[in-house]
Amino acid sequence: TEECVGALKAASRTAISAQVMATIQELDVKAGDQVQPGDVLVRLDAVELKTRLRQAEQSLAASVAARKQAEQDYDRAKSLFEKRAVPQAELDKATSRLDVARAEESREQQAVDESQAQLSYATIVAPKAGRVVDRLAEQGDTARPGEPLLVLYDATSLRLEAPVPESLALQLQVGQPVRVYIDALQREMDATIDERVPQADAPSRSFLVKAALAPSPDLYEGLFGRLLIPAGQRRHLCLA
Numbered sequence: 199t200e201e202c203v204g205a206l207k208a209a210s211r212t213a214i215s216a217q218v219m220a221t222i223q224e225l226d227v228k229a230g231d232q233v234q235p236g237d238v239l240v241r242l243d244a245v246e247l248k249t250r251l252r253q254a255e256q257s258l259a260a261s262v263a264a265r266k267q268a269e270q271d272y273d274r275a276k277s278l279f280e281k282r283a284v285p286q287a288e289l290d291k292a293t294s295r296l297d298v299a300r301a302e303e304s305r306e307q308q309a310v311d312e313s314q315a316q317l318s319y320a321t322i323v324a325p326k327a328g329r330v331v332d333r334l335a336e337q338g339d340t341a342r343p344g345e346p347l348l349v350l351y352d353a354t355s356l357r358l359e360a361p362v363p364e365s366l367a368l369q370l371q372v373g374q375p376v377r378v379y380i381d382a383l384q385r386e387m388d389a390t391i392d393e394r395v396p397q398a399d400a401p402s403r404s405f406l407v408k409a410a411l412a413p414s415p416d417l418y419e420g421l422f423g424r425l426l427i428p429a430g431q432r433r434h435l436c437l438a
Contacts, residue, residue, distance in 0.1 A: 201424055201425065202360045202361055202362050202363075202404075202424065202425035203360065203423075203424050203425070204358045204359050204360025204361070204422070204423050204424070204425060205358070205359060205360075205420060205421065205422050205423070206356050206357070206358055206359075206380075206411070206417060206418065206419055206421045206422075207357060207419060207420075208331075208352055208353070208355050208356055208357075208419050209352070209355035209356075209357055209410070210328075210351065210352035210355040211331075211349060211350070211351050212325060212328065212349070212350045212351070212352075213346040213348075213349050214239060214240070214322060214324075214325075214346065214347050214349070214350060215341075215343065215345055215346050215347055216240070216242060216319065216322065216341035216342065216343055216345070216347065217316075217319040217343055218242065218247065218316055218319045218320065218341075218343065219340065219341065219342050219343060220242035220243050220244070220246070220320060220340070220341055221242065221339070221340055221341070222240060222241075222242060222243075222335055222336070222337050222338060222339050222340070222347070223241045223242055223243045223244075223337070224241035224337065225239070225240050225241075225333070225335060225336065225337050225347070227330050227333070227348065228330065229330050229331060229332060229333050230329065230330060231329065231330045232328075232329050232330075232353075233324040233327065233328060233329070233330065233350065234324065234327050235323075235324055235325065235326050235327055236323050236324065237324045238321060238322070238323055239322050239323060239324055239347075239348060240322040240341070240347055241320065241321055241322075242319075242320040242321075242322070243320070244317060244320035247313070247316050247317045247319075247320055248317060250313050250316065251310070251313040251314060251316075251317055253313075254306065254309040254310045254313040255310055255313075257306045257309065258303070258306040258307055258309070258310050260306075261299070261302045261303040261305075261306040262303055264299045264302065264303075265296075265299040265300055265302070267299075268292075268295045268296040268298075268299035268300075269296060269299075271292050271295060271296070272289075272292040272295070272296045274292075275288050275289045275291075275292035275293075276289060276292070322347070324350065326352070327352070327354075328350035328351055328352050328353065329350065329351055329418075329419075330348055330349070330350055331349050331350065331351045331419055332346075332348065332349040333347075333348055334346050334349070335347045335348075351419050353413065353415075353417065353418075353419075354413040355410075356410075356411050356413075356417050356419065357393075357408045357409060357410050357411065358378050358389060358408070358409045358411065358423045358425075359406060359407070359408045360406070360407055360409075360423070360424075360425045361402060361404040361405070361406055361407075362404055362405055362406075362407045362425060363404050364403050364404060364405055367394060367404065367405035368405075370391050370394055370407055371391060372391050372392065372393065372394065373390060373391060374390065374391040375388065375389070375390055375391075376388075376389050376390065376391060376409055378409060378411060378423050379423055379424055380417070380421055380422075380423050381421070381422050381423065381424065382421050382422070383416060383417075383421070387411055387412065387414070388411075388412060389409040389410060389411050389412075390409060390410050391407065391408075391409055391410075392408045392409060392410035393407075393408040394406075394407050394408070395407075395408075407425075
């Protein structure tokens with residue numbers, strides 16, 4: 199047989215990062231932990247974010263009061279104008295002040311909405327089910343937007359990825375059933391050719407072939423498997 203060694207890798211990986219800069223207050227998950235959608239992964243220090251929200255709410259309350267006063271002034275000016283007690287210019291001024299007050303209230307409401315969203319970012323939850331494969335930060339570290347804190351992989355998307363000589367790889371078709379042998383588990387499993395990377399590695403003259411595995415609780419990313427091709431039977435390939 200011809201043998202090609204490969205490793206299990208997840209087709210779906212998710213890097214978890216913060217959307218605000220803050221100190222990490224809690225980070226209880228570790229590599230290997232299984233998480234479900236909505237599980238809390240990280241809690242950030244929210245003191246500053248809460249302060250910003252309170253300030254925005256106070257500014258909004260002030261703008262609401264100003265808008266109500268502007269409405270009263272407008273109603274009064276309109277009533278007097280209809281009675282010909284004030285000129286058009288007075289009504290125009292009242293209308294302008296009301297428009298400004300409404301615009302200011304809208305701006306302050308947007309500031310409150312933004313502050314609430316920022317505060318919600320202080321709690322980072324799992325976007326989907328998966329297993330923690332890497333923990334890149336610790337409690338007390340400063341989380342920065344865009345910098346990964348954790349990496350999750352979807353255990354249901356594991357594939358055996360193995361370099362296959364071009365003469366053999368070209369015979370493999372997407373959807374073709376194969377067999378995979380996982381060394382650590384000493385077990386054969388059914389698999390299906392999921393992808394054949396359409397670019398050869400020049401030095402080794404091989405193609406990367408990926409075979410999707412059925413979900414199994416004892417499969418982990420990084421486990422090794424082997425691709426065995428029986429001599430003289432190259433049309434009947436077996437991942438082992």
